[in-house]
Amino acid sequence: MARENEKLTGVQKAAILFITLGPEASAGIIKKLPESEIQKITYEIANIASVKSEQKQEILAEFIEMNKAKDYLTEGGMEYAKNLLAKALGSQRAMEILDKVTEATQQFRPFAIARKADAHQLLNIITNEHPQTIALILCYLQSDKSGQILSALPEDVQAEVAYRIATMSNTSPVVVKEIEKVLDGKLSSVVKSDMKVIGGVQTIVDILNQVDRTTEKNITEGLEKEDAELAEKVKESMFVFEDIITLDDVSIQRVLREVENKELGLALKGCSEEVANSIFRNQSKRAAAALKEDIEFLGPVRLMDVEKAQQRIVSIIRRLDEAGEIVISRGGEDAIIV
Numbered sequence: 001m002a003r004e005n006e007k008l009t010g011v012q013k014a015a016i017l018f019i020t021l022g023p024e025a026s027a028g029i030i031k032k033l034p035e036s037e038i039q040k041i042t043y044e045i046a047n048i049a050s051v052k053s054e055q056k057q058e059i060l061a062e063f064i065e066m067n068k069a070k071d072y073l074t075e076g077g078m079e080y081a082k083n084l085l086a087k088a089l090g091s092q093r094a095m096e097i098l099d100k101v102t103e104a105t106q107q108f109r110p111f112a113i114a115r116k117a118d119a120h121q122l123l124n125i126i127t128n129e130h131p132q133t134i135a136l137i138l139c140y141l142q143s144d145k146s147g148q149i150l151s152a153l154p155e156d157v158q159a160e161v162a163y164r165i166a167t168m169s170n171t172s173p174v175v176v177k178e179i180e181k182v183l184d185g186k187l188s189s190v191v192k193s194d195m196k197v198i199g200g201v202q203t204i205v206d207i208l209n210q211v212d213r214t215t216e217k218n219i220t221e222g223l224e225k226e227d228a229e230l231a232e233k234v235k236e237s238m239f240v241f242e243d244i245i246t247l248d249d250v251s252i253q254r255v256l257r258e259v260e261n262k263e264l265g266l267a268l269k270g271c272s273e274e275v276a277n278s279i280f281r282n283q284s285k286r287a288a289a290a291l292k293e294d295i296e297f298l299g300p301v302r303l304m305d306v307e308k309a310q311q312r313i314v315s316i317i318r319r320l321d322e323a324g325e326i327v328i329s330r331g332g333e334d335a336i337i338v
Helices: 002-006 010-021 023-030 035-046 053-089 091-106 112-116 119-126 131-140 143-152 155-166 173-187 201-208 213-226 228-238 241-246 249-256 261-268 273-280 285-298 303-322
Strands: none
Touching (some): 010 023, 010 035, 010 053, 091 273, 112 131, 119 131, 119 143, 131 143, 131 155, 131 173, 143 155, 143 201, 143 213, 155 201, 155 213, 155 228, 201 213, 201 228, 213 228, 241 273, 241 303, 249 303, 261 273, 273 285
């Protein structure tokens, strides 16, 4: 049934959701939607003869998951939402849900046509703009597209733009509208505006995760000269403990040789099953069994202590990556081929 639901469009799922919720509950939701969306959903509802009970339950569960993800994003940002959902559903499912939520919210953000445009076209349009203007535009684009543009900018501009993204918070709607007006003329399109908080450390981290290693190094070094404390925050966010699952087995084994069992046990306390299994499978059966016993023996521990242990392991991973002893996969030139 889950596979059947994957074939449905978002509008079809919405129609089944409203059928499931009933007319009273659905009316309160549907009246808040744009007129064009209401028409599409109404058409689908009218053309659905029947819905299986299992299908209703699957779509209702997906709706609840996406609603939680949206709340988590609003409450604490992408990394916060990712961590909470990963613990409950696993990293892969968490990212699938967050991608859907992000996609759904992006269609109401400014620069909609810019997100559909080719990165090279956008680069040609904005490359001579002021770094603050470039930073604002990149904040509204997909992180992979922003990464491509940032990589192609002159080196002396890269760090300055990155700094402005990382330190950006609330942006005046008037400024956004002015920049939209310029792009409107150059892209011959209508751009809608909103008043969202953009920028910040996580935004530049998302972008840096998509650029090549040379660009990343140039930008982080530039940030260190500009603001050492900010640069450290960016570095710490580039790789979090839960991202261990993205490392290959050889790299994980290399990391484990640098970590004491006591520290590892504390770091794994309360983490997702996926993260724990990635560690256990790279140990001998005896070592894995001993580590599991150590974790159980720890009993209740303070969250702060767990997070500190995880951060120390992340520091080891970063050090080994910088030394070239392991590889943290990035986009573009750093993609791994096996």
